[in-house]
Amino acid sequence: xxxxxxxxxxxxLSEEAFLTINCTYTATGYxxxxxxxxxxxxxxxxxxxxxxxxxxxxxxxxxxxxRKETTSFHLEKGSVQVSDSAVxxxxxxxxxxxxxxxxxxxxxxxVNP
Amino acid sequence: xxxxxxxxxxxxxxxxxxVELRCDPISGHTALYWYRQSLGQGLEFLIYFQGNSAxxxxxxxxxxxxxxxxGGSVSTLTIQRTQQEDSAVYLCASSLxxxxxxxYEQYFGPGTRLTVT
Numbered sequence: 001x002x003x004x005x006x007x008x009x010x011x012x013l014s015e016e017a018f019l020t021i022n023c024t025y026t027a028t029g030y031x032x033x034x035x036x037x038x039x040x041x042x043x044x045x046x047x048x049x050x051x052x053x054x055x056x057x058x059x060x061x062x063x064x065x066x067r068k069e070t071t072s073f074h075l076e077k078g079s080v081q082v083s084d085s086a087v088x089x090x091x092x093x094x095x096x097x098x099x100x101x102x103x104x105x106x107x108x109x110x111v112n113p
Numbered sequence: 114x115x116x117x118x119x120x121x122x123x124x125x126x127x128x129x130x131x132v133e134l135r136c137d138p139i140s141g142h143t144a145l146y147w148y149r150q151s152l153g154q155g156l157e158f159l160i161y162f163q164g165n166s167a168x169x170x171x172x173x174x175x176x177x178x179x180x181x182x183x184g185g186s187v188s189t190l191t192i193q194r195t196q197q198e199d200s201a202v203y204l205c206a207s208s209l210x211x212x213x214x215x216x217y218e219q220y221f222g223p224g225t226r227l228t229v230t
Contacts, residue, residue, distance in 0.1 A: 032216040043117075044204065044221040051216065089156060095215050098161035098169040099208075100146060105155040 002027045006090045006104035013080055013111050021075040021107045023064075023090035031092040033057075033066055033073040034101065038087045047075075047088070080111045115139070117222035119205050125228045126195055134190045134225045138207030145188050146208075146219060147180060148172075151201035159203075162188060163210065195229045202226050 007022040025031065035047040035057070048057030053068035062077045073090060090104040118137045126132050138145050147159040161169040162182045173179070177196075182188040192199055206219040 034216075043223045044206075046218050049216065049218075091156075093216050098146075098163075099144075099210070099216055100158040100161055100169060100172070101148070101156075101219060102158070103156035 002031065002092060002094065002102045004090050004092055004102055004104040006088075006107055008105070009087075009107040009109065011107060011109045013109070015082055015111055015113050016079045017111075019075070019077040019080045019084075019109070021088055021090075021109070023073045023075065023104060025071050025073065025090075025092050027071075027092055027094060029094045031094050033064070034091040034093070035062070035064055035073070035075050036089040036091055036103075038089070038106075040086065044089070080109070082111050082113050085109055085111045117205055117207055117220050119203075119222040119225050121225060122223065123226045123228075125230060128197060128229055129194055131191065131193045132195055132227065134192075134203050134227070136188045136190070136205030136207075136222060138186065138188070138205070139209075139220055140186075142207035142209050142220075143185065144208045144210045144217070144219075145182060146206040147188070147190050148204040148206065149201045150204055150224070154201075156204075159190070192227075195227075197229050200227055200229045 003026045032051045034049045037047045048059040050057040050066035056065045087106045089106045091101045093099045145162040158172040177193045180190045202224040204224045205222045208217040208219045
């Protein structure tokens with residue numbers, strides 16, 4: 001079946017540090033890949049997505065590249081801010097049918113001033 | 114416009130009681146999803162609606178769980194004879210499937226936190 005594995009947290013960084021959260025997937029077919037973010041006290045929201053190999057999704061300074069050869073979709077940001085503190089979820093969906101999301105376990109990021 | 118809303122935001126119930134959780138999707142969104150977020154299992158898919166029908170119920174954990182959707186809009190997730198392991202945050206999401214190109218973004222509600230005592 002389809003599955004997503006992401007690095008366990010929590011991750012604690014200082015402001016302006018470089019962020020990487022690793023994500024790898026197993027899927028039949030050709031999945032679309034997503035990063036969702038859950039800020040404290042808020043609902044899940046889409047951060048970025050990529051739908052085919054070598055696509056780069058980007059938003060709010062975050063980037064992730066769809067790597068089919070390594071089945072990975074690592075999230076990166078060059079300089080994190082305190083406001084980036086949140087839980088980040090890597091997810092996939094396969095086209096056709098329900099397009100239900102399969103999520104990783106989530107990685108809690110805390111950025112200190 | 115209004116986002117996905119869910120009610121109640123919190124529900125505490127005694128083991129063995131039935132509960133109903135409600136989801137109001139974004140107006141016009143044809144697809145509706147229920148997910149469950151728990152400490153042990155992370156975020157899990159429960160059920161998918163397209164209009165009023167549920168072609169994918171593969172995530173429902175037992176026959177105590179059921180859901181319906183009426184008028185292509187509001188959905189209710191019902192848990193019968195609740196157990197302590199049902200304690201979790203239940204999330205609803207909706208998306209506008211078609212026209213356009215998949216994948217269609219899913220918009221999540223704030224969730225209902227269910228505690229079974």
